[in-house]
Structures are given as structure tokens and as C-alpha cells.
Amino acid sequence: MKTYYLLFFCLIIIISTNVFAQNPEKFRERLEQKRQEIDNLKKEIVESQLNLKPEQIEPFRKLYDEYSWEKIQIRRKIIKAKRTNLNLTSTDEDLNKNIDEMLGMKQKEVEIEKAYKIKFLKIINIRQLAEIYRSEQEFIGRLMDLAKPRNKRLPKNMPEED
Secondary structure (H helix, E strand, C coil): CHHHHHHHHHHHHHHHHHHHHHHHHHHHHHHHHHHHHHHHHHHHHHHHHHCCCHHHHHHHHHHHHHHHHHHHHHHHHHHHHHHHHCCCCCCHHHHHHHHHHHHHHHHHHHHHHHHHHHHHCCCCCHHHHHHHHHHHHHHHHHHHHHHCCHHHCCCCCCCCCC
């Protein structure tokens, strides 16, 4: 009788391992698909606000894709550093070094912004560039609103924070 329980237990372990081993792949695929949908929506919102001339559309899209990719990569590095490098059990020296590294990454993000400002201004004007930043911020706000649980959303007439 013990043998049957042991075999049954082993069978359950094997089946559950196979089931759970497949789910992370599907989860990653769905996550990547959602990221792509969000990215495409952001591009649509930004482009619709810029009123681009036909000759500006293609160069702008190419440059905006490059810009978005670089920003995403540096932000991922910053987030990863915050998660892994701010261990309070580390020595003060290590924490100081890790914080300096994070600040260096944030500086790199600013350098990316400055470099792309110059590149964007070869394609669009300064008002359109300002509209990119405004549209991106508005888009992030919309995403944050969607991410909030429905019962915890603030009323629309709530004053904004400074």
C-alpha cells in the first residue's frame, strides 16, 4: 500500500513539474505581448499629439523607437540595481558604492535625453519635442489609473499634487 502512495506522490510531482515548467514560458509570452501592445499604444498617442508632416513620420518613428529602446534598457538597469544593490546588510562602503553606481545610471539616462533632444530637433521642432514629454507623462498617468484597483481609484475632481 505504501508503494502505491509513493508512486502516486511521484506521479503528482512529475505532472505538476511539467505543468509549472510550461507556464513561465506562456506567462513571458503574454507579458511580452502586453508590453508590445502598451508600447504601440504609447507610440500612437505620442504621434497623434505631434501633428507630424508626412515627411517627418518615418524618420521620427525610427528615432523614437531607438530613443524608447535606450530609455527602457537604462531604466531596467536602474530598477535591477535598486532591487539587488540596496541590501541593508551590506557594509556602508558597499552601499555607498552601489548608490553611486545607481546615480551614475541615472546620469546616463539624462545623457540619453540630452543626446536625443539634439537628434529630435533635426526632425521636429521644440514644441513637438515638449509635446513628446507631455504625452509620455500623460500616458504614464493613464496606465497608473488603469493599474489601480477599481474600488480605490480617486475621484476625478480630486486636486492634483504639486
